[in-house]
Amino acid sequence: MHYETLIVETGDDFVASITLNRPQQLNTFSTALAAELDAAFKALDAHGRVRVILVKGAGKAFCAGIDVTEFPDKSPSEYRRWIQQMESPLVTISRINKPVIAQVHGAAAANGAGLVAAADLAIAADNARIGLTAINVGLNCVGPVVPLARSVGRKKALEMLFYGNLLGAAEALQMGLVNRVVPESELDKEARAWAALLAQKSPLALQNAKRGFYEAEDMDYYRAFDHMNELFARLCTTRDAREGIEAFRENRKPDWQER
Numbered sequence: 001m002h003y004e005t006l007i008v009e010t011g012d013d014f015v016a017s018i019t020l021n022r023p024q025q026l027n028t029f030s031t032a033l034a035a036e037l038d039a040a041f042k043a044l045d046a047h048g049r050v051r052v053i054l055v056k057g058a059g060k061a062f063c064a065g066i067d068v069t070e071f072p073d074k075s076p077s078e079y080r081r082w083i084q085q086m087e088s089p090l091v092t093i094s095r096i097n098k099p100v101i102a103q104v105h106g107a108a109a110a111n112g113a114g115l116v117a118a119a120d121l122a123i124a125a126d127n128a129r130i131g132l133t134a135i136n137v138g139l140n141c142v143g144p145v146v147p148l149a150r151s152v153g154r155k156k157a158l159e160m161l162f163y164g165n166l167l168g169a170a171e172a173l174q175m176g177l178v179n180r181v182v183p184e185s186e187l188d189k190e191a192r193a194w195a196a197l198l199a200q201k202s203p204l205a206l207q208n209a210k211r212g213f214y215e216a217e218d219m220d221y222y223r224a225f226d227h228m229n230e231l232f233a234r235l236c237t238t239r240d241a242r243e244g245i246e247a248f249r250e251n252r253k254p255d256w257q258e259r
Contacts, residue, residue, distance in 0.1 A: 001043060005033040007058070008040050014051040014199035015192065016044045023059025028067040029086050029111050037089040045096035051199040051206070054191060055119065056103035063112030065133065086111055087143045090118035094147075094214045097207040099198060103191040105184060109133040109166065114144025117151050117177060120210065121198075123191045124169045125184035130177060131166035150217070151177050202244055203258050208235045 001008075007019040018040050020027035027033075037055075044050045057063050066086055074082060090111075093100045102108075102119035108130045116122050116130055124130075132141035132148065141161055149157035152175045160167070169181045182190045198206070212231045216224040235241055239259050247254035 001039065003036050003040065005030065006036050006040055008044070010044075010047065010050055013192075013196040014049060015054055015195040016047065016050040016052070017054045017056065017192075018044070020055070020057040020063055023057075023061075025067060026061040026064035026107065027057040027059065027112070028064050030067045031070060031082070031085060034086045034089060038092050041089060041092045041096055041100070045098050051098060051203045052195045053098055053100045054103055054195045055100060055115070056191070057105070057112075059106075061106035061112075062102075062104045062108040062128070063115055064107050065110030065112055068137070083143060087114070090114050090144070090147060093118045093120065097211060098203075099206060099210060101191065101195050101198070102178075103187060104128045104130070104169075104178065105187055107166065110141050111144055113160075114141065114147060117144065117148035122178040123180045123182065123187070123194055124172060124178040125187040126169050126181055127184045128169040128172070128178075128181075129166035130169075130172050131164060132160045133164045133166065135162065135164040148177070151175070202240050202254070202256055204238055204240045204256075205235060205244070208232075 005020070005022055007021050008016065010016045018037065020033065020037070022028060022030070022033060041053065044053050070082070099120045102116045102122040104116055104122055105125040105128055108116045108128060110133050113130045113132055132144055134141045145157050145161045148160065156175055167175075169178065172178045173181045180190070180194070208231055212228050216227050219227060240256050243254050243256065
């Protein structure tokens with residue numbers, strides 16, 4: 001598939017990278033970028049040689065939000081369709097099977113912060129700044145705050161939603177919005193190595209874990225246990241589960257067949 005606003009690459013390490021490629025616009029979401037990003041997530045989820053997806057930004061920012069040049073002169077129903085399309089990649093991340101890691105540098109603002117929060121994992125450069133900034137231009141980030149609140153909790157999410165400040169990488173790490181912070185000069189290397197390490201795990205087990213986590217997130221406590229146990233039981237019947245146990249016993253690297 002040809003992309004106008006993204007660079008999509010797959011590697012021999014079972015990691016695919018999606019680079020938001022509108023550097024002059026700070027990788028803001030246009031209608032085209034949102035549609036292509038959503039399509040890229042789905043295409044890579046179906047790709048047989050991809051186990052982990054790394055998403056990053058070209059230029060000096062990860063993603064500075066939504067392109068406001070598309071904002072004016074819409075009806076309420078048009079605004080609804082427009083914002084729904086902008087946020088569709090955030091929702092898609094939770095629906096695809098393969099883990100998505102956000103590689104964050106520079107600014108990750110508004111919908112960019114939502115993309116960081118929606119990603120399954122996030123690694124940030126020490127110069128990264130993340131915030132729900134739309135309140136500063138008379139709007140708000142009530143879409144991006146949905147995944148963000150599940151990372152940082154209600155009080156901190158509301159503070160970010162109301163005040164619109166950009167938080168530094170160290171505070172984002174402390175809050176649980178990102179998993180790791182590394183020097184900017186090492187971000188590319190460290191993010192790729194982290195993604196490649198994850199790609200060595202059993203793909204079926206990873207996908208089972210991700211699917212179960214999102215499905216159980218809003219379930220009753222006891223129902224969540226039942227649901228997870230059912231998923232685990234199904235995983236135990238796979239060839240890769242048997243291979244993992246045998247490889248452990250034989251002190252060798254497993255040969256995953258994804259079945």
